[in-house]
Amino acid sequence: MDLPYTRIKGGICAPSGFVGNAVSCGIKNPDSDRLDLALIYSNVPCQSAGVFTQNRVKAAPVRMTQSHLRANPVRAIISNSGNANACTGVTGLADARVMAKETGKLLGIRQREVAVASTGVIGIPLPMARITPKFEELVSGLKPKKGNEIAKAIITSDTIEKEFAISFEYEGKRIRIGGCAKGAGMINPNMATMLCYITTDANVGALCLSRSVQDAVQNTFNRITIDGDTSTNDTLLVLANGEAGNKVFHRGSKGCKIFCHALQFVMNKLAKAIVRDGERVTKFVTVKVKGARSQNDAKKVADAVANSSLVKASWNGEDPNWGRIIHAVGYSGASVREEMIDIYFDKKQACAGGLQAKTNPEVLRNIVRKKEFTITIDLNRGSGDYHIYASDISPEYVEFNRSEYAYWKQAKKDGIFD
């Protein structure tokens, strides 16, 4: 870390004034005590900002939380895993409202100050009979050191929880930013089946906060891809409660810039952690494009390469196959000239001017054998550049995603559709 940030413990509860809790409702599995319901709460009023899925099919909690954020800042987030509460119609909206209302009542705040998020299977109503009785335990157990439990409660097919927190000093005040995230499948730029919650005790103006969140997401969560699918539930929320006591960061100020940089630093860590823990992923590949006619062209190329099944399969097979990469460059829709394209694996050239470079293929192969490497595609046409973080696709990814049918059978057994 060459920046003046200190990594600290505590995750989402690291910043002053935030408390949390997580409980198990048996949403993931009625016979298991895995944590699947989490609550994050700021002891004092705060500013908030959010980014949500661009999928036109939006889960009920996304619709409701968007309207809450338009009305006022939120200061609590209740989040369940195991069921997305998506494609659940009026029942789904009513269930999301119950979650906000009951939690708000117990916290002594208004319903619309509570954000709700869900992730999991689509199309099955939430098992509210197992969720509602847990609200009291959830709220009464709120504590300042529950960051790790919260990070565990929001994940689904992730293999590990993802949390990260930093502190830095600005004008004599220590500012903390902490967050946790959930990823694994349906990960695509414009976001992912992704939940990400970030808290900070910085004192941030509303406009500085919303702009900083937008900018930071563009450079982090909108640059990751696992399988090219965009979820119905993506939710990113940032809460800033001002407990650090700094002079308020107004939009355009030096303080706002410094805050935005730090926020992006935290988001970048969490975004990369999502790719590294993608479903049955074995490689973390940075796809860099430069020399494009425009940044938009560079993005098209990066997206096409990072989402090509054949390119991803070749990474899984540790095959330095630049032929499949250039073929994806060709169909990306960007303005390219085949005979000007250079491709590198880390610093070693695989393709020079559209042709096989002189590098020994074994040298390239040793690069693709690593867990993490960078592919650089130089179009030599201009100054547009872009990068994206991608994973391979494995036979096990497909195997893993073959069926959620067992979940449906369980739901039927539970009488959810009756």
Next chain:
Amino acid sequence: MDLPYTRIKGGICAPSGFVGNAVSCGIKNPDSDRLDLALIYSNVPCQSAGVFTQNRVKAAPVRMTQSHLRANPVRAIISNSGNANACTGVTGLADARVMAKETGKLLGIRQREVAVASTGVIGIPLPMARITPKFEELVSGLKPKKGNEIAKAIITSDTIEKEFAISFEYEGKRIRIGGCAKGAGMINPNMATMLCYITTDANVGALCLSRSVQDAVQNTFNRITIDGDTSTNDTLLVLANGEAGNKVFHRGSKGCKIFCHALQFVMNKLAKAIVRDGERVTKFVTVKVKGARSQNDAKKVADAVANSSLVKASWNGEDPNWGRIIHAVGYSGASVREEMIDIYFDKKQACAGGLQAKTNPEVLRNIVRKKEFTITIDLNRGSGDYHIYASDISPEYVEFNRSEYAYWKQAKKDGIFD
């Protein structure tokens, strides 16, 4: 077949006046005698039309054949498998020219009357030392009944050859159309790693032929997808030599319409055969979209559903997962309203107005257990419709595509890069 077509034998050589041959050059594997070089030839001059890849990285034979077709009709096609002659620069163009020139010389026609096509690995020059010595055997063995050998010589990872021929009568003349195709991987609308050659003894005017080919491709080969990758080598060529003796089909005439319909019938059979034989494919799924605001919107939805890794994995797992389908509908970019979307598996409703329909999930599951089924998505927004033929994605597909590295090692051993 409810149309007045008779299925006939002979494939690409079924129409009068066409001869062919196929030999083994060891391009696929120097130690094997698998057929990998084919020649199709019309004994008399003919009309021709072609459609080529939209990838901006185009293989040398594609570039050359496109320029041949602009200059004059072609009457011979030489086609190799095992090596794409793509990303091979001036060497690749020179090799493609040698193939056209030497074959033309032996046939007594001009170089530019010969079309060349290649399919296989990208980025490695053709092993011309093994190909050139075979031209004489290839030409001297031309015979009218070699359709099946040709169909075998053009395939790569396909498990079976794909050929189909029909005849029909028009104004007292018997007209034949025959073809063969190659698919398996890199199959996407706007074509595929696809080679398709079609011959007919119909007497067709140049404008009727080129328009018919364009229209028929739009409704057939541009509606299939396996993995969403568009190849560098796609080539579809149609040769019409007039030997049937019918009065010439001019553009806009009744005869031209009837010819176009028959051509589309043959292409549809071959296109579907490509999806059924996709790499490690277990399902053939027709994705129908209706009720879209426009045909373009319907196409966006069909493309998104048919190319979603998660949807395809669920088909492989025989999981009637309408949730993943509706999530792909949502991110397709089409104008949709969640609460108006209906989804059917064959005739059984899975999703009604964005919600779980009442159909017993076991009934839906039995449909997805079949080898072939239809998914109908009704957006209930307008009259735009579209359909596409898609496959599932299997763990074995990824396994199969993990590495072509062995091929590279062989090429190095052969001294191809020296």
